[in-house]
Amino acid sequence: VPLEPVNMGAMEHRAAAVSGLNPLQRLPILELDDGAILTETIAICRYFEELHPEPALFGTGALGRALVEMWQRRMELNLFLPVGQAFRHTHPAMKEWEVPQIPEWGEANKPKVLEFLAVLDRELADREFAAGDAYSVADITGMVAIDFMKPARISVPDEFSNVRRWFGELKARPSAEA
Numbered sequence: 001v002p003l004e005p006v007n008m009g010a011m012e013h014r015a016a017a018v019s020g021l022n023p024l025q026r027l028p029i030l031e032l033d034d035g036a037i038l039t040e041t042i043a044i045c046r047y048f049e050e051l052h053p054e055p056a057l058f059g060t061g062a063l064g065r066a067l068v069e070m071w072q073r074r075m076e077l078n079l080f081l082p083v084g085q086a087f088r089h090t091h092p093a094m095k096e097w098e099v100p101q102i103p104e105w106g107e108a109n110k111p112k113v114l115e116f117l118a119v120l121d122r123e124l125a126d127r128e129f130a131a132g133d134a135y136s137v138a139d140i141t142g143m144v145a146i147d148f149m150k151p152a153r154i155s156v157p158d159e160f161s162n163v164r165r166w167f168g169e170l171k172a173r174p175s176a177e178a
Helices: 016-021 041-051 061-090 103-126 137-149 161-172
Strands: 029-031 037-039
Touching (some): 016 029, 061 103, 103 161
Antiparallel strands (some): 029 037
């Protein structure tokens, strides 16, 4: 897939070229050869999995797919979203992006992250991956969210040893460098 870099720091995602493809002015955007446009990371991932079903990052069988979907949503709504809110509402570099920037809202989201990490830590006590025995899109979303915690100025507490193990194992995968 050819890539076209968009300099978000220079607000290029708000330019007419991007707005014409995604009126929400958000990335990523996948433009297909026939002109069809897909936006939203998970929609794009699902599209590629339909074309290339192995490895099955969205699970296999009815229960496997449902578990991955459940954990994917949990990672998005209970980890990635509050981390993003903490970052967007507290980081000085985001002042032009998040209008109005409400620092109190950013700070209010930080405990939500830690509450979810406590749940995740308990869940990971008896399994290797977020949604069960296989690596999935839920693990990818969780890993990216934890990476994003650094600029949001949130740390994984030492007592969450299962989260730390899981994250370390995910980061050690060659695909984590992509």
